[in-house]
Amino acid sequence: MPDQAFIATGLRYTAGGSALIKEVDLSGAPGEVIAVLGPNGAGKSTLLRLLAGDLRPDSGSIRIGDLTIDDATPVELAKVRSVMRQGGNTDIPFTALAVVEMGRYPHRNDPDASLEKDRAAIQVAMERTDTIHLAGRVFATLSGGEQTRVVMARIMAQESPVVFLDEPTTALDVAHQERVLREIRRLAADGRCVVAVFHDLNAASFYADRIVLMANGEVRAEGTPTRVLHPDLLGSVYRQPMVVQTHPTRGCPLVLTVDEDGGLSPPRSPQM
Amino acid sequence: MAEAWYQSADLYRHRRRWFWPVVIIALLAAALGSLAAGAVDVPLRDVVSVLTSKIGIGNAPVQPESVVWGIRMPRLLLGFTVGATLGLVGAMLQGLLRNDLADPHLLGIGPGAAIGAALGTVAGGVRGAIAGGVLAGVLTSFALRRFARRASIDPTRVILSGVALGAVLSAWVGFVVFGADRATVPPIEFWLLGSLAGATWRILGTSFFFLLVTVGGLLTATRTLDLFALGESEARHLGVDTRLVTTMILIGVGAAAGATVGAVGVVSFVGLLVPFLVRPLVGYSHRHLLPAAMLVGGLFVVLGDLVARIALEPVEIPVGLVTAAVGGPVFLWLLSRRRDA
Numbered sequence: 001m002p003d004q005a006f007i008a009t010g011l012r013y014t015a016g017g018s019a020l021i022k023e024v025d026l027s028g029a030p031g032e033v034i035a036v037l038g039p040n041g042a043g044k045s046t047l048l049r050l051l052a053g054d055l056r057p058d059s060g061s062i063r064i065g066d067l068t069i070d071d072a073t074p075v076e077l078a079k080v081r082s083v084m085r086q087g088g089n090t091d092i093p094f095t096a097l098a099v100v101e102m103g104r105y106p107h108r109n110d111p112d113a114s115l116e117k118d119r120a121a122i123q124v125a126m127e128r129t130d131t132i133h134l135a136g137r138v139f140a141t142l143s144g145g146e147q148t149r150v151v152m153a154r155i156m157a158q159e160s161p162v163v164f165l166d167e168p169t170t171a172l173d174v175a176h177q178e179r180v181l182r183e184i185r186r187l188a189a190d191g192r193c194v195v196a197v198f199h200d201l202n203a204a205s206f207y208a209d210r211i212v213l214m215a216n217g218e219v220r221a222e223g224t225p226t227r228v229l230h231p232d233l234l235g236s237v238y239r240q241p242m243v244v245q246t247h248p249t250r251g252c253p254l255v256l257t258v259d260e261d262g263g264l265s266p267p268r269s270p271q272m
Numbered sequence: 273m274a275e276a277w278y279q280s281a282d283l284y285r286h287r288r289r290w291f292w293p294v295v296i297i298a299l300l301a302a303a304l305g306s307l308a309a310g311a312v313d314v315p316l317r318d319v320v321s322v323l324t325s326k327i328g329i330g331n332a333p334v335q336p337e338s339v340v341w342g343i344r345m346p347r348l349l350l351g352f353t354v355g356a357t358l359g360l361v362g363a364m365l366q367g368l369l370r371n372d373l374a375d376p377h378l379l380g381i382g383p384g385a386a387i388g389a390a391l392g393t394v395a396g397g398v399r400g401a402i403a404g405g406v407l408a409g410v411l412t413s414f415a416l417r418r419f420a421r422r423a424s425i426d427p428t429r430v431i432l433s434g435v436a437l438g439a440v441l442s443a444w445v446g447f448v449v450f451g452a453d454r455a456t457v458p459p460i461e462f463w464l465l466g467s468l469a470g471a472t473w474r475i476l477g478t479s480f481f482f483l484l485v486t487v488g489g490l491l492t493a494t495r496t497l498d499l500f501a502l503g504e505s506e507a508r509h510l511g512v513d514t515r516l517v518t519t520m521i522l523i524g525v526g527a528a529a530g531a532t533v534g535a536v537g538v539v540s541f542v543g544l545l546v547p548f549l550v551r552p553l554v555g556y557s558h559r560h561l562l563p564a565a566m567l568v569g570g571l572f573v574v575l576g577d578l579v580a581r582i583a584l585e586p587v588e589i590p591v592g593l594v595t596a597a598v599g600g601p602v603f604l605w606l607l608s609r610r611r612d613a
Contacts, residue, residue, distance in 0.1 A: 054505060078511030089370075089503040093556045097281035102499055106511035119278065136281035158510070 005030045005162050005193030010060035020046045022217045028193040035204035036197045038214035039238050044197045052083045052164045078106035082158040086166040096150045097135040103157030125156035144171035165196040181207045201255040229253040284555035291553045299571050306578045307344050347471035351577045352570035354532045357483050359569020361525040362543020367497045375544035376529035379434030382538035383441035384412025385530035386463040390448045393457050402478050402534035409530020413522040466539035466592030468577045475535050482531040490524040494558040539592045541599020
């Protein structure tokens with residue numbers, strides 16, 4: 001039993017002549033939520049696709065649980081990691097329930113597979129994501145936020161120890177965003193390791209155990225939110241001045257953008 | 273109850289309840305009709321007595337027996353088998369390519385198989401035709417795979433490439449047929465328009481053998497095929513070896529469609545029309561869609577052949593003309609509805 005849920009070492013990936021990932025090491029423990037942050041083009045999605053096995057690194061190795069990713073069959077891989085891709089298909093003609101049910105596909109030939117087990121997993125997943133009432137709706141007719149929650153339920157039904165999520169909260173309103181983030185914490189509380197790409201620095205601040213800050217295909221900083229969310233570091237990585245305060249109720253770092261000139265010429269006159 | 277919400281999320285369960293009995297009754301009626309009607313009308317009573325005599329009840333009158341059992345029965349069964357196969361492969365291609373416009377013959381597999389079948393006829397008669405059709409169908413299917421790889425990016429491109437491929441291959445059918453001995457190779461209208469007129473028990477037996485193997489293989493992929501609706505990467509994330517499955521399905525589709533071409537020529541639009549008709553009735557899940565497409569495909573070709581035989585009596589028209597006359601408008605309508613076309 002490895003104490004790490006996954007271990008990636010020395011990852012490099014080049015496409016079209018440019019190095020998208022340059023020498024990245026990353027590992028995650030069961031029960032941990034890892035947020036991958038960084039500006040557009042930093043290599044966040046590419047890193048996630050490498051970890052998920054969608055792309056083959058030029059060099060380096062990835063182990064998930066006991067599996068070496070190169071030697072694993074698709075079904076073996078699907079039992080140890082699930083993936084929410086960014087911008088998946090929206091015109092799916094199946095019902096939400098059928099989509100969540102597809103999360104059980106990798107387990108169909110398990111020795112202990114049973115209809116009851118599948119249904120129990122599906123029901124738990126749909127209850128937690130608040131999608132039971134959508135069960136009979138056709139996926140293509142759902143709103144963006146509803147679709148994200150259904151996909152989240154599909155991933156939970158897959159019951160894999162490692163979960164990769166690419167911008168899981170982008171399409172959601174604030175309430176559903178918080179809800180999905182709490183579910184991500186619950187996945188971790190169940191002993192899974194979650195790696196999620198975020199754009200919202202404050203979501204990462206409150207919900208992640210560890211932040212991996214990327215820029216230009218490299219890890220610029222890695223550690224707890226309090227360590228990584230530092231105004232000078234963020235300012236140089238994002239090329240946008242920021243201040244970091246303490247969240248009034250949550251106590252975690254609260255990141256705010258500020259004007260280039262320190263607020264001397266606001267874009268809009270302050271309302272009186 | 274946990275079961276209740278689960279069941280109620282199956283949107284098509286009520287429709288399926290009446291779909292199956294209606295289709296089976298329609299199929300039996302169409303079968304009896306096509307055994308009775310034709311150049312010589314056989315009264316239904318005689319049709320029934322021929323059929324019952326085959327299971328050892330009573331004796332059949334000789335003249336109706338030779339028509340009903342010797343000519344029309346193999347034709348009926350071959351029509352059903354061909355239609356069921358084309359309905360199945362059409363539904364599978366559409367699921368695989370995530371595209372309602374996919375049809376083996378529209379994508380060029382039909383004409384490609386016809387070249388192989390025509391050449392096979394020269395080498396080995398009817399059996400050669402079917403074997404040649406299977407082989408050439410698989411080869412064309414692989415040619416198509418080049419385009420299919422881009423299916424998730426631009427489905428219209430796949431269709432247009434398939435249509436172009438089909439046009440080129442149809443021309444080559446002409447070169448083969450006109451270059452060959454007319455006494456051994458059937459004429460071009462047989463290959464490109466399809467006809468059940470030559471149906472015999474022997475053709476039925478040979479094509480049935482190929483179809484049983486390929487159709488049986490294809491039907492193992494039902495649940496896997498559902499996952500392609502999520503997208504190819506999602507299917508892979510859920511444990512589907514998408515490259516392998518795509519290759520196997522294209523081989524199966526090419527072989528099955530090719531076998532039908534070897535037996536009866538290109539009967540077009542069945543694979544396009546039938547899944548389109550059936551989906552609103554049984555739903556998108558391939559577990560229900562594939563068997564439904566088979567039955568309705570069989571029914572469609574049996575009815576089409578009946579029309580082909582009696583519409584311009586005593587002249588018989590190719591069955592592919594009938595299926596195209598019905599299927600073509602549906603294709604145009606589907607095409608006009610597409611946002612990306």
